[in-house]
Amino acid sequence: MSLTTFLVRRLGGVVLVILGITLVTFVTLHLFPADPARLLAGPGADEALIRAIRQDLGLDRPLPVQYARYLRDLAHGNLGRSIQTGQPVADDLAKRLPATLELAVVTMVVYVGLSVPLGILAAVARGRWPDLLIRLVSVGGLAVPAFWLGFLLQLVLYRNLGWLQQAVGRIAPNLPPPPFVTGFYLLDAPLAGDWPALASAAVQLIMPVTCLVVSRLGVGVKLTRTSMLEVVGSDYVRTARAKGLAERAVLARHALRNALMPVVTAFGVQLGYLLGGTLVVEVVFGWPGIGQYAIGSITAVDFPAIMSVTVVISVFFVLANLVVDVLYLYLDPRLRSA
Amino acid sequence: MAAPAQRALWGWGGATLLILALVAAAPALSHHDPNRMNIGLALRPPSAVHWFGTDEAGRDILSRVLHGGRESIAAALAVIAAALAIGVVVGALAGWCRGTVDELLMRATDLFFAFPPLVLAMAITAALGPSLTNAVVAAIVVWWPTYARLVRAEVLRVRENLYVEAGRALGLSDGRLMLRHVLPQTWGVLNARATVDVGYTILFIATLGFVGLGSKPPTAEWGAMIAGARTYFLDSWWTMTFPGLALFVTVICLSLLGDAINDIVGLRGRKV
Numbered sequence: 001m002s003l004t005t006f007l008v009r010r011l012g013g014v015v016l017v018i019l020g021i022t023l024v025t026f027v028t029l030h031l032f033p034a035d036p037a038r039l040l041a042g043p044g045a046d047e048a049l050i051r052a053i054r055q056d057l058g059l060d061r062p063l064p065v066q067y068a069r070y071l072r073d074l075a076h077g078n079l080g081r082s083i084q085t086g087q088p089v090a091d092d093l094a095k096r097l098p099a100t101l102e103l104a105v106v107t108m109v110v111y112v113g114l115s116v117p118l119g120i121l122a123a124v125a126r127g128r129w130p131d132l133l134i135r136l137v138s139v140g141g142l143a144v145p146a147f148w149l150g151f152l153l154q155l156v157l158y159r160n161l162g163w164l165q166q167a168v169g170r171i172a173p174n175l176p177p178p179p180f181v182t183g184f185y186l187l188d189a190p191l192a193g194d195w196p197a198l199a200s201a202a203v204q205l206i207m208p209v210t211c212l213v214v215s216r217l218g219v220g221v222k223l224t225r226t227s228m229l230e231v232v233g234s235d236y237v238r239t240a241r242a243k244g245l246a247e248r249a250v251l252a253r254h255a256l257r258n259a260l261m262p263v264v265t266a267f268g269v270q271l272g273y274l275l276g277g278t279l280v281v282e283v284v285f286g287w288p289g290i291g292q293y294a295i296g297s298i299t300a301v302d303f304p305a306i307m308s309v310t311v312v313i314s315v316f317f318v319l320a321n322l323v324v325d326v327l328y329l330y331l332d333p334r335l336r337s338a
Numbered sequence: 339m340a341a342p343a344q345r346a347l348w349g350w351g352g353a354t355l356l357i358l359a360l361v362a363a364a365p366a367l368s369h370h371d372p373n374r375m376n377i378g379l380a381l382r383p384p385s386a387v388h389w390f391g392t393d394e395a396g397r398d399i400l401s402r403v404l405h406g407g408r409e410s411i412a413a414a415l416a417v418i419a420a421a422l423a424i425g426v427v428v429g430a431l432a433g434w435c436r437g438t439v440d441e442l443l444m445r446a447t448d449l450f451f452a453f454p455p456l457v458l459a460m461a462i463t464a465a466l467g468p469s470l471t472n473a474v475v476a477a478i479v480v481w482w483p484t485y486a487r488l489v490r491a492e493v494l495r496v497r498e499n500l501y502v503e504a505g506r507a508l509g510l511s512d513g514r515l516m517l518r519h520v521l522p523q524t525w526g527v528l529n530a531r532a533t534v535d536v537g538y539t540i541l542f543i544a545t546l547g548f549v550g551l552g553s554k555p556p557t558a559e560w561g562a563m564i565a566g567a568r569t570y571f572l573d574s575w576w577t578m579t580f581p582g583l584a585l586f587v588t589v590i591c592l593s594l595l596g597d598a599i600n601d602i603v604g605l606r607g608r609k610v
Binding site for chain 2: 017020021024025028029030139140142143144145146147148151152154155158159272273275276277279280283294295297298299301306307309310313314317318
């Protein structure tokens with residue numbers, strides 16, 4: 001299979017999966033007992049108005065027609081109008097997406113940056129204290145509720161030790177946010193030459209990122225460790241050792257690259273958990289992203305908003321996994337030529 | 339060789355049983371009604387009378403933690419039982435029939451993996467309305483595909499064994515082969531996985547409870563209790579700390595117990 005065929009097939013698969021996501025979401029949310037038209041009309045509206053809204057939104061049409069319409073609108077970037085804010089959902093999401101993405105990207109970088117070296121260390125020191133310590137922290141991290149850890153961090157770092165400000169929002173409340181370029185404060189602040197804003201944005205990220213990283217670190221470490229141990233036990237590594245290479249060279253030049261390949265794929269799946277975790281952690285730290293918006297729209301039974309959040313986050317997840325697959329292709333030359 | 343794994347099994351198994359016993363005996367153990375409010379006693383720190391202190395409504399936190407465990411653990415067990423049932427049926431069908439049936443079932447399963455778990459669960463609870471029952475339903479939808487994949491892989495592996503072919507040559511029916519000779523072989527792996535998952539399901543349900551998609555207040559549930567403590571925890575650390583600690587300890591015991599089972603199952607597999 002050539003590279004192009006692979007990519008075309010993979011992209012075709014992605015389109016199907018995205019269609020599937022919209023279908024599952026659509027069907028799920030039409031189990032909804034509440035009537036969106038009634039909600040939109042507000043309390044005490046008369047029946048004629050509700051009927052008019054229902055007709056206007058196409059809610060009186062059969063479900064397949066509604067789904068087709070929904071897909072058509074989606075293709076035009078029209079996600080409907082939020083019942084809660086009265087704004088187009090696409091605008092609401094565009095405003096909040098950078099906050100969530102910044103949190104997710106920084107978390108992912110720290111997560112990979114920590115779990116790979118720790119996993120390697122644990123594998124190399126197998127059975128000795130660094131391994132045991134790393135595994136202990138991993139298991140503990142997985143069992144800690146991320147939202148609880150968020151409160152504990154605030155309690156200890158802010159209230160007891162006073163090292164960090166109480167983390168609420170993306171930037172200290174007395175600072176103006178940097179002018180919008182990318183929506184990522186860590187990029188926009190230096191672009192505007194606003195160093196205090198950069199410092200504050202970085203500090204605000206510490207607690208939420210710690211929470212998210214700790215809660216998934218165990219998986220990343222375990223994956224790297226297992227994969228590394230498997231490779232280190234293989235014949236070609238024994239050969240490399242037998243021909244007298246230094247252990248460091250064996251690990252860095254021979255073992256590492258092969259050991260990381262299965263790990264790369266697994267990190268794609270981990271991103272799904274991190275995205276989910278982001279939603280919860282946003283609530284803990286008052287992070288003005290998609291998570292808060294999602295929870296708010298669920299409480300307000302804001303039908304178009306819930307649907308869009310679900311679809312948008314899942315599509316991001318699917319696309320991220322696509323990137324991971326392409327990356328895998330790059331790492332493993334056998335797949336390119338085969 | 340198996341000694342450390344055996345010891346881990348007994349140790350973590352014992353700890354888990356202890357937690358289950360404590361939670362099961364909650365009504366007998368707690369001297370206070372978990373839902374009785376007493377504003378005069380609001381936000382008292384831990385003392386000889388209220389070991390874990392009291393919450394913003396003057397309710398005894400120890401009693402609420404014990405009773406809250408009943409909700410969380412029962413919900414998680416229900417989730418795993420249902421998800422296992424669905425997963426075993428789907429996975430066994432896919433692995434046994436192969437071909438088109440397998441393809442269809444697995445593509446459907448893949449679709450559920452396309453959603454970040456928490457996001458899908460939120461959409462489902464949003465659609466059904468927030469309640470503990472609906473959080474359980476959402477968790478089942480999120481969890482069954484994992485088991486379907488696991489069982490399918492195991493069935494595909496086990497069915498290649500010579501004894502299955504021998505059974506077929508003897509004229510055993512597909513159903514009998516499956517139920518008596520193939521599925522029992524998958525039990526070890528499933529058991530290890532399910533034990534770990536009970537812990538993570540407790541965490542998952544608590545997370546849904548925390549964002550307001552689980553039990554409704556004033557029901558004591560660990561996630562909801564932590565959410566309720568949100569406004570008070572900076573000045574009253576005990577309101578948030580103890581429910582979270584209960585959650586943490588329970589999940590860690592179950593996950594280490596699952597690891598121990600996994601080790602033992604794995605060792606046995608290697609000996610054969």
